[in-house]
Amino acid sequence: MTKREVDEVTGVETTGHEWDGIRELDNPMPRWWLWTWYATIAWALAYAIAYPAWPLISSSTSGMLEWSSRGAFWQENASVEAGRQSIIDAIKAKDVNEIAGDETLRQYAIAGGAAAFKVNCVQCHGSGAQGAPGFPNLNDDDWLWGGTLDDILLTIQHGVRFEEDDDTRMSQMPAYADVLEPQEIRDVAAYVVSLNGTPRDASHVPAGEQVFADNCAVCHGEDAKGIRDFGAPNLTDAIWFYGSGEDAIMRQVEHPQHGVMPAWGERLGDATVKQLAVYVHSLGGGE
Structure with a gap:
């Protein structure tokens, strides 16, 4: 066995390693560090036994304490x-x-x-x-x-x-595409817009008011403020489900959407x- 070199200053053997002329002393690890290391190993073993730790194919070890974070x-x-x-x-x-x-x-x-x-x-x-x-x-x-x-x-x-x-709650607005003429649908859309805004062509409003009275007032009310028994919305305010404006109203009159x-x-x-x-x-x- 080759005897390792001893450092002249400290009298400690070297490990034989050297970097750029600097040699490494073979000092023993501090005792407190070793005991801490041994303690962590003991703690890990105890933890693995007491708590769920080791993964299996479809589960894991349950541990002697049978504790789990989910439980x-x-x-x-x-x-x-x-x-x-x-x-x-x-x-x-x-x-x-x-x-x-x-x-x-x-x-x-x-x-x-x-x-x-x-x-x-x-x-x-x-x-x-x-x-x-x-x-x-x-x-x-x-x-x-x-x-x-x-x-x-x-x-x-x-x-x-x-x-x-x-x-x-049940309400169903009928589709008027096959009931009213296209002109009547344009007229009634102009009338509904006129209740809280300005239609594109005010000349359609009188005819639209009559169309409304004949077909829509039974659910929306003669004043167009809606009837809650039917779930019929108020048409005189500025709140709209499916968009405001004559085009949106015409689409709803022709083929109404019904949410669930x-x-x-x-x-x-x-x-x-x-x-x-x-x-x-x-x-x-x-x-």
Whole structure:
């Protein structure tokens, strides 16, 4: 065995390595470092035995403690739900007007309704409930079926034109393309625009008013302000589902679009739909 060189200054053997004339001393590792290293190895072994650690083909070792982060989550979640149960039971037992009259329940319902809205409603009504073409803005005070708490709750529970629910809100505007002459459709579009704006040709308005009275007033009302029993919109304001202007109105008269809203009562349960109703009503447009 070749004897390694000893450094003259320190009297310590070298490792035999040398870089640019600098030799490496073969000092032992500090004892505290070694014990720390041994401790980490022992800790890793104990952890691998006690907790889930080793991946298998379709699962992993469960560990002697049988603990998992998923199990801990569901346990904590169950604890939170148990704490909320008394409030949920109170919401189930009361109608929406009683919930709105109880400040504690109202605040809880608004918070819970906001969470449920973000999961189930934003896809159509938008993250701020501002709506989109064909989907109503829930912040204003223009309501097709009524904006009271009871009205909103009924709409959420049973939906709109949702055929799987026997109590759904149902309205159907007929297509007038095969009923009215093209000129009559242009006339009635000019009349509807004249209710809150200026038509392209005002000479069409008198004839359009007669067409409206003969065909449209039965649902939209003689004053064109809509009839909620039919879900017929107010045509005298500046709020439009499918676009304003004569061209958009003519398209809707000829071949009307009919949106569908699912019934959420069975899907979400009584407590959640009540919370949604209170939340929507609180946005500022509720009556």
